Amino acid sequence: MLMAPWSATKPGFVASKIDVSLFHYTASESRVFLLVYVDDIIMLGNDTVLVNSLLRQLATAFKIRDLGKPTFFLGIETITVPNGMVLSQWRYIRDILQRAGMTDCKALATPAFVTQPVCQTTDSFANPTQYRRLAGALQYLTITQPYLSYSVNRLCQFMHSPTDEHWGLLKRVLRYVKGTLEYGLRITTSVSSDIHAYSDSDWTGCPVDRKSTSGYAVFFGKNLVSWVSRKQRTVARSSTEAEYKGLADVCVEVTWVVSLLRDLGLTSTTPPTLWCDNLGATHLCANPVFYARTKHVEVDYHFVRDKVSAGEFQVHFVSTKDQLADIFTKPLPAARFTVFRDKLNVVAYTPCA
Structure with a gap:
């Protein structure tokens, strides 16, 4: 890991067209990558000699500091485990709890109520700035604790006018987080x-405006690389429409992931597979026979059908009990929540003091 003010194009690095923060350098079979965030840089490659050579070139033009193997980057700690690493934010969690005055709170098994919906009330919270700061801090925490995405997304929808009820729901998330200090996202070697x-959607799940919540989880091999929990822009008239919109969203994300991997020199011989637990939506992706029922659906959602027809994607049905994206669309009972959390490749570890 490096720290420096710099321009990556000087030693011959090529800027990625897929990610503006990524640069790569190629020499024969050797490749070196740079990921840049302001003056914090991660450099890695498959040729140690070339990496050291490029470091020396950069040092002649810029003041840099080589911090060695990255262990702490942008508040995210990398902890080495057998066959891989764990991305952790336990120090960040501790700081959030301290700011909220909840370092000694009792931990809970889930971050959201299963039976109590989030709704707007008239009892405004006395300190909305504190609510916004903590909700924003929890957003960054979803980088290593993706299963918090649904709860945090719901809390952030009330930033403009939080109530006492919303504050109580935020405190519940913090009480859950209290018990997950030792959890992080595992990245392992995958053959x-x-x-x-x-991809999943909770049809008309929001009691306020009846819009649906979509969620997806994208895996590269065994590793979770992208996920989201997001309210849809328009009200869906059926569960099939809500699920179809969710498939379109994940289709966009997978297209970007495929392009990024190709930029890194990684390709797969098989087209990406999308899993959906709604038969109507899976049929709609491959068969336009339902056109009469979907005239009202915006045209931009139908591009997923073009991707399937071109053989770029496969869409298959998955049982609801095996739908991992369920954790991004609704509150779940403790047992089901724990099973899905583990399947997201989130593991417990022993944090260093």
């Missing part, structure tokens, strides 16, 4: 380079 993604 497979296949991409598969789970």
Whole structure:
């Protein structure tokens, strides 16, 4: 890991067209990558000699500091485990709890109520700035604790006018986080380079405006690489429409992931597989016979059908009990929540003091 003010194009690095923060350098079979965030840089490659040579070139033009193997980057700690690493934010969690005055709170098994919906009330919270700061801090925490995405997304929808009820729901998330200090996202070596993604939508799940919440989880081999929990822009008239919109969203993300991997020199022989638990939506992706029922659906959602027809994607049905993206669309009971959390490749570890 490096720290420096610099321009990556000087030693011959090529800027990625897919990610503006990524640069790469190629020499024969050797490749070196740079990921830049302001003056913090991660450099890695498959040729140690070339990496050291490029470091020396950069040092002649810029003041840099080589911090060695990255262990702490942008508040995210990398902890080495057998066959891979764990991305952790336990120090960040501790700081959030301290700011909220909840370092000694009792931990809970889930971050959201299963039976109590989030709704707007008239009892405004006395300190909305504190609510916004903590909700924003929890957003960054979803980088290593993706299963918090649904709860945090719901809390952030009330930033403009939080109530006492919303504050109580935020405190529940913090009480759950209190018990997950030792959890992080595991990245392991994978023999497979296949991409598969789970997509789900909770039809009219929001009691305020009846819009649906979509969520997806994208895996590269065994590793979770992208996920989201997001309210849809328009009200869906059926569960099939809501799920179809969710498939379109994950289709966009997988297209970007495939392009990024190609930029890194990684390709797969099989097209990405999308898993959906709605038969109507899976049929709609491959068969336009339902056209009469979907005239009202915006045209931009139909591009997923073009991707399937071209053989770029496969869309398959998955049982609801195996739908991992369920954790991104609704509150779940503790047992089901724990099973899905583990399947997201989130593991417990022993944090260093």
